[in-house]
Each structure stands twice: as C-alpha cells, then as structure tokens.
Amino acid sequence: MYKAYQLIRNAGLKLTPIRKEIILIFEESPRPFTPREVQNLVQKRIGRCGLPGIYRNLEALAGCGVLFRLAGFGRERFYALCREPGTDPHHHHIVCVSCGKVAHVDGCRYHEGMMLGGYRLLSHIVQFEGVCANCQENN
C-alpha cells in the first residue's frame, strides 16, 4: 500500500521495518488490534520488539492518518487501519461486534466551525458498533 508509505514520508517519519510490518499486519486483517496484539504479531514475523516502541509507532501512524484510534470505554486501546486515507475527510467507522471487521460510514453532518446547541463546534467523536453482513448470515 503505497499510500500509507506516502503518508508516513509526508509526515517526515522514517519507513522502518517495524512500521512496514505493522502496516502489513493491519492490511491483512480487517479488525482492530490492541498494542499488545500488534507486538505479538510483529514478534512472530521479525523477532523481538518492545511494547513501548509499538505504542510510539501506533501513535505515529495514527498521527499521519495511516491508522486511527477507536473510541470506547474499555481499558485497552484499539487501533485500526484507515483503508481509504484522504478519500473523504469526513467519515467515521463501524465495527462488527462479532468479527471485528471495520467499515467506513460516510455522510457525517457535523463539521468544524458549525454552530451546535449554541456552541461553536471544534471536534467530534462518532463511532458505531453493529453486525456486518457476513455475521448476520452466519447466525
């Protein structure tokens, strides 16, 4: 996925083996991962790698738009691949509660600067959970 590499370079970040591997891992699975899971998967592929490095890389990749961090109330954090970076600047995501598959949800009506209940809107978090088409069938 050249686009991810572009995003990384454009942000002035280096394209290291671990970062490439992290991107591959997310590309090969449609579901979100915790830092710990990412570490395990990276280790299976290229040996030792430290958890702090994973945290830093996930944050770096989220910062340049390759990944995004999911909102939620659990203790752990989750990241997922933003599969159409730059396509629609204004989309959100829905996660399948059964298989974890992440899809885009377009058509958000909220945008920065608009008025909302007397407030000037700065940012917003929108995130969905549901059951994907596949998991609805295989029920």
Place this chain on the structure above:
Amino acid sequence: MYKAYQLIRNAGLKLTPIRKEIILIFEESPRPFTPREVQNLVQKRIGRCGLPGIYRNLEALAGCGVLFRLAGFGRERFYALCREPGTDPHHHHIVCVSCGKVAHVDGCRYHEGMMLGGYRLLSHIVQFEGVCANCQENN
C-alpha cells in the same frame, strides 16, 4: 433533584449520604469530573471517603442514568450529570473546551436496528467538543 433519587431507587440502589453528595456536586457545576476530583470534593464536604467507593458509585450512578461517562482518548475517565434524564432517549452531549460546560445535543439520526453501510447497527458513541456561547464572548 428528585428525579435522580427516583432513578436510584428504581434501580434498587440505596440512597446513601455519599451518593446524595455526589449528585449535589455534579448539580452545582456544569462540567465533568474525574473520580479523583469527585473524591476531593466529597471529602471537603463530609470527610474521609475512599476512591474505590467513588469509582463504584460513579459507575452505579451512570448505570441508572443519573450520570453518564464521557468518551475520549485521555487516560482519565470523566463523568457528567445527565440533566434531563429520560427526556429524549436519543441525545448526545457537547463539552466546552474552555469552561467544561456540558449541553445536550438532540436530533441524532442513528438508532438501534437500522442498517448502516451493510451493518445492522447496535450502538454508537457520539460526542462533541466546542466553545460555549459564554466563552465565545469572553474571548
């Protein structure tokens, strides 16, 4: 606020002095608090009280609809008073980044069971940050 007391009783929970105090604290300020902040405020009013108890009470009060827990990416959790419990089952909240004041945002277009990008929607998180009318003036 009798409504809060109702919600607590309806949930089969007891109306203890600490719970009353927590509700008062949230009623007297329009902004969200962390568990630690709530503990400090409760201690100022009625002396010693443990942090674990605060955690349990905040969760209990959120569970019966008196408070709600904010979504976010920070390390700390925040709770705020749901000032119109039961009014509109489908509203979200906007928080002022300057003063922390929380307001309701009505008119959510998403509801459980609807189809969204091929998924059957189960739940969603929607939350806003902005600048409230007051803070826009006093700039």
Place this chain on the structure above:
DNA sequence: CTGCGTGCAAAGTATTTGCAAACCG
C-alpha cells in the same frame, strides 16, 4: 435484620519515560 455500601490495603495492568545503541535516509 439483611444485604448493600464503604474504607482500607493491596494488587493488577495499561501506558509512559529516560537512555544508550542501532539504523534510515
């Protein structure tokens, strides 16, 4: 009375930081 609620102490766990060595560009 009876069971929920509370405080305390301690454990559990996710996340962050500092630093020297390794490495991308």
Place this chain on the structure above:
DNA sequence: CGGTTTGCAAATACTTTGCACGCAG
C-alpha cells in the same frame, strides 16, 4: 553522518479486588 527509532528497565497512574465493618430500608 545526524536525527529518528528502538529496546530495555523502571516508573507512573489509573482502576479493580477482597474483606470486614457499618448503615439504609
């Protein structure tokens, strides 16, 4: 080469759990 990036070790900090006592209903 120079500034990032990485791994390790250790520190932080938030949150949870277990338990005995106390209190609301």
